[in-house]
Amino acid sequence: MEYLFFDIECANCDGGNGKICSFGYVLADGDMNVLKKGDIIINPKAPFRLRGWGNKYYVNLSYTEEEFRKAPDFSFYYGKIKELLTADGRLVFGYAPENDAGFLRSEFERYRLAPIDFEFYDVQRLQKYVFSPDGGNLRSLSGACEDMGIDTSFTEHKSCDDAYASMLVLEKLCDVSGLKPEGLIKKYTPCRGELKNGTITADYFRKKPPLKESERNMLKGPNRDKFRDIVRKSNNTKAHGMLYGKKICFSREYEYRHFSEMCFLVTELGKIGGRYTDKVKRCDIFVKSPEICKGGCQRLKEAEALRESRKNAIPSIMSFDTFLSLLDTDSTALGSVSEN
Numbered sequence: 001m002e003y004l005f006f007d008i009e010c011a012n013c014d015g016g017n018g019k020i021c022s023f024g025y026v027l028a029d030g031d032m033n034v035l036k037k038g039d040i041i042i043n044p045k046a047p048f049r050l051r052g053w054g055n056k057y058y059v060n061l062s063y064t065e066e067e068f069r070k071a072p073d074f075s076f077y078y079g080k081i082k083e084l085l086t087a088d089g090r091l092v093f094g095y096a097p098e099n100d101a102g103f104l105r106s107e108f109e110r111y112r113l114a115p116i117d118f119e120f121y122d123v124q125r126l127q128k129y130v131f132s133p134d135g136g137n138l139r140s141l142s143g144a145c146e147d148m149g150i151d152t153s154f155t156e157h158k159s160c161d162d163a164y165a166s167m168l169v170l171e172k173l174c175d176v177s178g179l180k181p182e183g184l185i186k187k188y189t190p191c192r193g194e195l196k197n198g199t200i201t202a203d204y205f206r207k208k209p210p211l212k213e214s215e216r217n218m219l220k221g222p223n224r225d226k227f228r229d230i231v232r233k234s235n236n237t238k239a240h241g242m243l244y245g246k247k248i249c250f251s252r253e254y255e256y257r258h259f260s261e262m263c264f265l266v267t268e269l270g271k272i273g274g275r276y277t278d279k280v281k282r283c284d285i286f287v288k289s290p291e292i293c294k295g296g297c298q299r300l301k302e303a304e305a306l307r308e309s310r311k312n313a314i315p316s317i318m319s320f321d322t323f324l325s326l327l328d329t330d331s332t333a334l335g336s337v338s339e340n
Helices: 063-072 073-084 097-110 123-131 141-147 158-178 181-187 222-233 252-257 257-273 298-310 322-328 333-339
Strands: 002-010 020-028 035-040 089-095 116-124 190-195 199-203 247-252 285-287 314-318
Touching: 002 097, 002 158, 020 073, 020 097, 020 158, 020 181, 035 073, 035 158, 073 097, 089 097, 089 158, 089 181, 097 116, 097 190, 097 199, 097 222, 116 123, 123 141, 123 158, 123 181, 141 158, 158 181, 222 257, 247 252, 247 257, 247 298, 252 257, 257 333, 285 298, 285 322, 298 314, 314 322, 322 333
Parallel strands: 002 089, 089 116, 247 285, 285 314
Antiparallel strands: 002 020, 020 035, 116 190, 190 199
């Protein structure tokens, strides 16, 4: 038996799609001896935007942008990454690996590559189950290392070092429990997930209850997951007028009550080069809802306040009918979407 630990860093995750710039891994034997450790440096072919939400957090990567730009792109390393993740007799571990699986899925789609199917096990969940079986929060990788007395002198956000830290955490869990990794994942469940046919499932995520008939067209529960997938997969296929390259935001109230219509609008927008966003401060155009809720639209108020504070025309505020005309559709066609 061999164990692979992996970690991924991205240049940005715009639109919910990770642009991978490094794939780090550690390969260990059945006794947790390191057989190989490496960082695959990748040209993300995308801008580096490393600040988190609210501009409060900054990720310091371990290589210069010049080093990333000189490297081959993801498609060049596809075969090597596939071999690492799918070799026979190998268990794959990561720290919150469903996130990294999502980055891989995004790259398969961006480069039109066949999805790689593989199972993974979450060291973060195992750490919680062993040390806080009756509650407590999930710990960050650095926090788990600190809690368990693991040396953290290696470089954080260097993919291979983060993969190595995940291995050290699992090794410590084995020492504490007296179990090998196979025993841990059997005893402490759920900790398994998989990426299969481009879909990520994780046993440790609570399954969302089905919607009631009255909620069929609401953007909630499983509908929200479907909508995120549509946003992620929407493609900028060609230039077309003033919406090309623009980020479009809608009323939150309209979105919530018009799931089918929003799926249609986002798909059509992607076809002509536009992009959906739910962040008013990031949008170029705010589309006014044809329906105004009690108390008014909060996003519209935010858009108007931004225009005033910036003293310019961004974001521009557009009527719903004008937006539909730019998509080459109308309210009648849109209405038929929700009836299907």
